Amino acid sequence: MARCARAVLITACLALATARAAWGVDPTELPDPVLQARYLSLTHELRCMQCQNESLADSPVGLAADLRREVRDQLLAGKSDEQIREWMSARYGDFILFRPRYSLRNAWLWGAPVALLVIGALVCWRVVRTRTTLLPGDHEPLEEDGQSG
């Protein structure tokens, strides 16, 4: 009985999930498939400022709809993706861009992974080198381990 109820519940949840996907928040369709693709990628990489962890494409709030309309109108007016991003960040700041841009201010953001990788490599190299020089001395204890095990 409980298994049956669970199955019904799971089915209902799955049905709801797909229903949402089918409906979507944004029914906008642009006449040109290329523009439509650019529209989708832009609305997915711009933040909804009202509910800050959602993209424009995913958010049902009024402001997101207004900003999607801006994206659509500017695409139809022949603006480039970069011009639209620029326009958005001039009003809402770089915070609206889910994909951070290269700038002096956030250079550390882009540099940090490389720096950490280099530090990690240096640590690895040092550890390996110390272990290598120790090897002759380690020989006996290793054999002991083998006998006891």
Add this chain to the structure above:
Amino acid sequence: MTKFLLPLALFVLLAVVLGIGIRHSPDKGIIASPLLGKPAPAFALPNLTDPSREVRSADLKGHWYLFNVWGTWCGGCREEHEMLLQVRRAGVVPIIGLDWKDDDAQALSWLTQLGNPYQSVATDHSGRQAIEWGVYGAPETFLVNPQGIVVYKHVGALTPDTWTREILPRVSGMLTGSS
């Protein structure tokens, strides 16, 4: 000794970096406006109380003004309304309202019932003007100087504290000649 010094140094470095990150993270969701220090957006919008005239940014040049974004649907706006009325009574700086994505009739009855703190109210049915100002939630209040530069932005209901600490010193500083 150096064996411990290096990890310790790394830990301190990481703590400092993360500490800066926490302190600079958007406080309660408040995002610094890129408009600060830049010219306020130009506008010529329908006037809520007087359909025969537009509310125009050009007419506001040469004076300090507060630009208050509100709507009758907005709870924080009701909360700050009394404060706005006090600001009007103080007579130091006029308030220009932007009635954001609202119904004109409702907005008019709101002003009749609660009192009108605004010098004039512009309407923004489409929400386009609010986007120009980078508004992401009402109420938001901008302080614009006589040169038309946005010098301060407050997100959320205007409080006596914001008025005395942030707005009044800026406006009166200008009146006495210093910046």
